[in-house]
Amino acid sequence: MSSIAAYYNGKTVLITGATGFMGKVLMEKLLRSSPDVEAVYILVRPKAGQSMQERVANMVKSKVFDRVREDCPNFQEKIKPINAELTQPNLAISAKDSQELLSQVNVVFHCAATVRFDEPLKHALLLNVMGTQQLLLLARQMQKLEAFIHISTAYAYCNKRIIDEVIYPPPVETKKLCDLVEWLDESIIQEITPKLIGDWPNTYTYTKALAEYLVQQEKEHFNVAIIRPSIVGASWHEPFPGWIDNFHGASGMIIAAGKGILQTLKVNNDAVADLIPVDVVINLILAVGWYTAVHRPKPMMVYNCTTGGINPFCWGEIGYHVISTFKRNPLEQAFRIPKAQMTSNHLINQYWITVSHKAPAMLYDFYLRLTGRKPRMMKIFNRLHKSMMLLEYFTCQSWEWSSENTNMLMTQLSPEDRRLFNFDVRQLHWSEYIENYCIGAKKYLLNEDMSGIPAAKQHLRKLRNIQYAFNTTLLVIIWRIFIARSQMARNIWYFVVSLCYKFLSYFRASSTLRH
Numbered sequence: 001m002s003s004i005a006a007y008y009n010g011k012t013v014l015i016t017g018a019t020g021f022m023g024k025v026l027m028e029k030l031l032r033s034s035p036d037v038e039a040v041y042i043l044v045r046p047k048a049g050q051s052m053q054e055r056v057a058n059m060v061k062s063k064v065f066d067r068v069r070e071d072c073p074n075f076q077e078k079i080k081p082i083n084a085e086l087t088q089p090n091l092a093i094s095a096k097d098s099q100e101l102l103s104q105v106n107v108v109f110h111c112a113a114t115v116r117f118d119e120p121l122k123h124a125l126l127l128n129v130m131g132t133q134q135l136l137l138l139a140r141q142m143q144k145l146e147a148f149i150h151i152s153t154a155y156a157y158c159n160k161r162i163i164d165e166v167i168y169p170p171p172v173e174t175k176k177l178c179d180l181v182e183w184l185d186e187s188i189i190q191e192i193t194p195k196l197i198g199d200w201p202n203t204y205t206y207t208k209a210l211a212e213y214l215v216q217q218e219k220e221h222f223n224v225a226i227i228r229p230s231i232v233g234a235s236w237h238e239p240f241p242g243w244i245d246n247f248h249g250a251s252g253m254i255i256a257a258g259k260g261i262l263q264t265l266k267v268n269n270d271a272v273a274d275l276i277p278v279d280v281v282i283n284l285i286l287a288v289g290w291y292t293a294v295h296r297p298k299p300m301m302v303y304n305c306t307t308g309g310i311n312p313f314c315w316g317e318i319g320y321h322v323i324s325t326f327k328r329n330p331l332e333q334a335f336r337i338p339k340a341q342m343t344s345n346h347l348i349n350q351y352w353i354t355v356s357h358k359a360p361a362m363l364y365d366f367y368l369r370l371t372g373r374k375p376r377m378m379k380i381f382n383r384l385h386k387s388m389m390l391l392e393y394f395t396c397q398s399w400e401w402s403s404e405n406t407n408m409l410m411t412q413l414s415p416e417d418r419r420l421f422n423f424d425v426r427q428l429h430w431s432e433y434i435e436n437y438c439i440g441a442k443k444y445l446l447n448e449d450m451s452g453i454p455a456a457k458q459h460l461r462k463l464r465n466i467q468y469a470f471n472t473t474l475l476v477i478i479w480r481i482f483i484a485r486s487q488m489a490r491n492i493w494y495f496v497v498s499l500c501y502k503f504l505s506y507f508r509a510s511s512t513l514r515h
């Protein structure tokens with residue numbers, strides 16, 4: 001039997017961020033591979049008018065749990081939600097719930113975070129740094145704690161080109177910074193944010209770097225480990241190939257390209273696109289939990305979870321496979337035919353933004369106004385451009401991550417564990433993965449049925465005819481304007497027309513002679 005699966009049987013696990021993209025896949029794999037796990041506590045907050053109970057009841061109905069539902073129909077009985085808000089004092093956990101956690105929990109997986117690049121610094125600090133600090137305080141008091149696994153990001157120290165599996169000194173003393181933002185006015189914090197975060201591209205990566213240092217500080221008190229995934233994408237195999245449930249990372253851009261909205265993107269085509277499938281990350285997380293608890297490695301281990309150094313794939317190749325997949329399996333009601341100009345040249349990118357984003361958006365909005373509808377395309381493109389700007393830091397550069405610890409862990413796994421908790425990305429076949437990613441985005445994110453593909457193809461053909469008609473009309477109009485204004489253009493035009501006439505007459509005469 002698998003040692004990892006056996007380890008979690010009978011254990012009590014606490015997961016933060018369980019309602020998120022990675023949290024759900026983690027919970028599903030844990031409950032499916034270790035059906036005798038004692039309990040899985042999850043910290044959940046009420047959100048969007050839904051109570052904690054309503055959110056969990058809806059979540060367990062999600063497609064992501066279909067496989068575990070089949071294997072263990074009562075899997076939800078193991079899930080024990082705890083009302084919590086990570087930005088509040090004591091995580092807003094009641095005294096009773098807190099006591100239960102302190103006496104029961106064996107393993108903590110800390111996934112909760114704000115992953116938004118444009119998060120105001122104060123909120124990113126409250127959640128990613130102070131929330132982590134409070135969770136660590138709680139963990140310190142857990143009587144049966146065997147391992148605390150913190151999910152960071154491979155880009156926590158993206159201000160370095162080569163990133164080893166070590167904790168780097170923090171850019172600032174965390175406590176001082178937290179004290180500062182606590183009393184400073186929100187508008188002043190916004191103003192000084194660029195100065196505070198220095199050469200980090202956003203508040204997300206900056207606060208994740210600070211959190212890593214806090215986690216490391218606890219290594220004397222209990223077994224801790226940090227996992228740093230790169231850009232987490234749709235699943236490779238589990239629970240289903242291509243499973244995805246949010247628009248973060250590459251997913252939003254892939255869909256925008258499939259819809260024909262995104263036609264140009266600033267990327268270095270030869271830079272490594274460090275995508276990592278979500279199921280690979282989850283398998284590594286569970287393996288690290290087991291290894292940290294059972295082998296108690298000293299010193300504290302950091303695991304870079306990336307693909308670039310082992311099985312590299314470039315942005316240019318991703319763009320090619322995304323577009324060709326969407327041509328074969330189009331999304332419904334595309335705005336334009338999927339096509340992507342990918343360049344790292346700022347001016348060329350700006351030219352394409354004007355020609356293939358802004359101009360069609362303006363024309364379409366004009367058409368909507370004419371037909372008495374509310375214009376909306378320009379608004380969509382403005383949001384897309386804001387997102388593109390925030391993401392380009394990651395698409396125009398390459399990083400090198402070392403992976404000795406991750407490779408070492410692989411050697412510690414039995415053949416059975418290596419199969420069940422596979423995180424060996426050497427076996428990843430990129431073109432097949434990208435195809436499944438695009439189809440997964442269509443099915444699971446946009447809820448589009450594969451049976452609608454013939455109609456979607458028909459829609460693309462209609463778009464192509466509209467484009468041909470539009471281009472021809474435009475050419476004729478420009479030419480007419482030219483002819484009206486320039487003697488030279490008129491002369492060329494008469495010359496071309498007479499040449500065509502002569503050619504046709506010659507052709508007619510020679511075919512008459514042959515008969």
Ligand SMILES: CCCCC/C=C\C/C=C\CCCCCCCC(=O)SCCNC(=O)CCNC(=O)[C@H](O)C(C)(C)COP(=O)(O)OP(=O)(O)OC[C@H]1O[C@@H](n2cnc3c(N)ncnc32)[C@H](O)[C@@H]1OP(=O)(O)O
Pocket residue numbers: 115116117118153154155229230231232247248249250251252253254255256257265318319320322323340383386387390391394395
């Ligand atoms: C030719 C194809 C080429 C394909 C190339 C592919 C990818 C290149 C792009 C980038 C990859 C680099 C990523 C680097 C990751 C670094 C590693 C990490 O650790 S990051 C962790 C993950 N975090 C992120 O990825 C966060 C990035 N996102 C953001 O910060 C924000 O989303 C934003 C970019 C600032 C945009 O914010 P905005 O408020 O404008 O939008 P929201 O994302 O909040 O969405 C609002 C709303 O709309 C829904 N939505 C979003 N996109 C789409 C879409 N395409 N179609 C339909 N609906 C969409 C979204 O779900 C929200 O809905 P709701 O409010 O109901 O939740």
Ligand SMILES: NC(=O)C1=CN([C@@H]2O[C@H](COP(=O)(O)OP(=O)(O)OC[C@H]3O[C@@H](n4cnc5c(N)ncnc54)[C@H](OP(=O)(O)O)[C@@H]3O)[C@@H](O)[C@H]2O)C=CC1
Pocket residue numbers: 016017018019020021022023043044045047084085086087110111112113114115127151152153154208228229230231232233246248249
């Ligand atoms: N996705 C990616 O590409 C990568 C992610 N990571 C890391 O992986 C982890 C998980 O990311 P991912 O699943 O993608 O993120 P999601 O945004 O999908 O999920 C975030 C989770 O955190 C919870 N959360 C947010 N704010 C609070 C709060 N105030 N109190 C309690 N819970 C809260 C969310 O709960 P709610 O549902 O209530 O909002 C949700 O469950 C993060 O730590 C992230 O930094 C690292 C590298 C790449």
